[in-house]
Amino acid sequence: MSTTTGEASIPIHETPLAGVTTVIEKKTPVLLSTLALLLLAIVAIWPKSGDTTYRLAVPSDFAQLPTVTVPSTLTAWIVVVVCGLCAAWSVVLYRRHRATPLWLVVVYSVAWVFGFLTWAATGGTIPLVGLLSGSLALAVPLVFGALGGVLGERSGVVNIAIEGQLLAGAFAAAMVASVLDSAWAGLVAASAAGVLVALILGLFAITYFVDQVIVGVVLNVLVLGLTSFMFTQVLAPNAASLNAPPHFKAIPIPVLGDIPLVGPIFFRQTVIVYLLYVAVALVTWSLYRSKWGLRVRAVGEHPKAADTVGIKVNRTRYRTILIAGAVAGVGGAFYTLVSVPQFNREMTGGAGYIALAAVIFGKWDPIRATLAALLFGFASNLQGVLSVIGSPVPSQFMLMLPYVVTIFAVAGLVGRSRPPAADGIPYRKG
Template identity: 50%
Template sequence: MTTPVVPVTAGTPVDDVPADGAVLGKISYRIPITYAVLAVFALLGLVGTLIRREGVWSQTTEFQSRYGDQWFTIPNFSVPSLLTVIVLTVLVISAAGYAYLVTAARRTVPVWLHIVVGLAFVLAFLTWAGAGKTSVIPVTSLLAGALALSVPLIFGAMSGIVCERSGVINIAIEGQLLFGAFAAAVVASLATQPYLGLVAAPIAGAMVGGLLAWFAVKYQVNQIIIGVVLNTLVLGLTSFFFSTLLADNRETWNARQPLGVIEIPLLSQIPIIGPVLFRQSILVYLMYAAVIILQIMLFRSRWGLRTRAVGEHPKAADTVGIQVNKRRVWNTILGGAIAGLGGAFFTVGSGLAFGREMSAGNGFIALAAMILGKWNPTGALIAALLFGFSKNLGNVLGTIGSPMPSQLLAMLPYVITIFAVAGLVGRVRAPASNGVPYTK
């Protein structure tokens, strides 16, 4: 059978018309442009400012990798600041050119190129920030802090995926995190056992998820509005109890009950990645398990297939016997429990007492990570780690005395997140029936 010839209309680029006459889609140069912007920033912002310093050719940047006990110690090492930044900038420029050629040839930019560009730019930025400083750049500490700051974001993003893949918008992640933190602190204090607080946290989050499901599914209230209302409700309740019950008797109701650190034998001794990944509390290991299990269940199980069907085309799912609203209710409660578990990180997971508004907007950042990850557990994990890394990067740079103003350091994680969403992801498509109530 011959391929039908599609006529070329006015305005169709000649390059987009192959020999068989079929018109191809428009080429998107979003990724090469993003690389080019990073290259320009590195050239003008990093190399340009360094080269104007007096005695810059003799300045070095020192990096440190030691962090606790390891199999062997990697000594601190120094690199020539200006030369290193120039080499890494040239690498980013070359990657931008290669990405342009790949995109122009209608091929997908490989994942390894994203990794190379990201590492090169981050290393160039760290080298620039530490140039001529007496302080060292603590590489392992930077990564460990980034993972810690990412934990509630990852749990929140997983919660959003479970709910929104089922067709329910979960704006209440912020409230679920906060209520989970509150329940974990109170129960752990009363029982003087942090692991009981870890059990109470997902129950508290599930309660908020149950309210969301009740109003959104049964009464078909606008899901964004009810999510905002639940956030306000939880904030008001926790603030009230914090100012009265918890403040009156902190030792009984709001004492610090930290989870212990669990070291994985052998793995925790690996330099750099060992202390970061395998010297953590049980909550972090539960986070690893949650991401892996959800990734497998969502795309390799009957539950996942039915969940995605409910979120994409509930009417078709109903015709084959899937109980749409029942599944939405239970998945929303499950999502709330996952977010509540993430809230425990703020209290028992960090060894802190409960504080007013201590979730600090992490629920909304988790939503951004979910969208940046395209409603995929692995993608959301990477997005949350990106935000956590950028936030801890600002903290580390402030400690070593970075030339960047403190206001810019505070803005850094949000700027990087916006840049990543606009430059690397662009337009994304949510589940087709997300936020749409279903009536049988």
């Protein structure tokens, strides 16, 4: 079978090669077993008596869902059993040389989080809508950054500069929106700032063949230094005129916004969140269903073959990395046009690196990277919710929770992952 790109016809083989042995990783069963034992130890060593209440609605919902109250100890022990069974089944599958299915990991993850929450919030009430909507808000910049990372690396350019693109986008959005008194102008400026950072990355990495990881790290440090200097010398002394951007307000979608539980989380959001939904769908469709996406994947996997059939490798990489920068810049705008009322130094807080981890966790796929970013956003918001309800879990542990989840996710749950074959390798024609 062959797929026509408009410039060339690239053969795609659908028949698996004979004699190829599939290697089954043991990371997943080991990690699931370890986490099950950890939950068992928590419940057994620190038993709690009482109930945990889950509030499933907010007062503005059209239909009010009842609150759900569960006995903490009994529920936690049931979850321990469920997680133990899932981990045991994963081990059995591994011994049979079969991979652990994704649905089993999802069931395990939901059960484990539910059991831990029930134990940690004993005697308290968990606002489920607030927990999930807050998780989405924290994940928005991560998702935009992850999409930018997927686009760049699919074309063969390692986009370590996601952090710089987010920070530059946040700075440009705050300043331009303040000067022009327009959140939309700030959004456009944020996208342009991301493109500028991506252009510098492309200039050194694609044109001059400089190591892409080094260029990305240097760009992150450069943007951090420039924005900190501009904040101290320009924005702080003129905060009223240069650092007081108007904000996007939440726009409920009729009917969808009234759906209990789901509506307040997904359909009572700002324009940037709705743009996120469109961006995820558009990037996914473009990569896998369009001629442009086929060219991008071709230059990321085998640039010499792509060049042989007429695809301009470096031109394609330039275009893709600029689009990636524009997408990441929009994620930076979320900080200053939605989350906080002004720009602050280092306000991204390493989100670009978490987004890069989401790219790896998601195996360079837009949908999986989005789900990974949502997981990291949930972990970040969970520590805040548990602190508010007075959970006995130490605050230091909760603060490091998002990064622990990142390490576990990348090191364990992702299993064996293979980046695009030409990722990070400059292409020299001829």
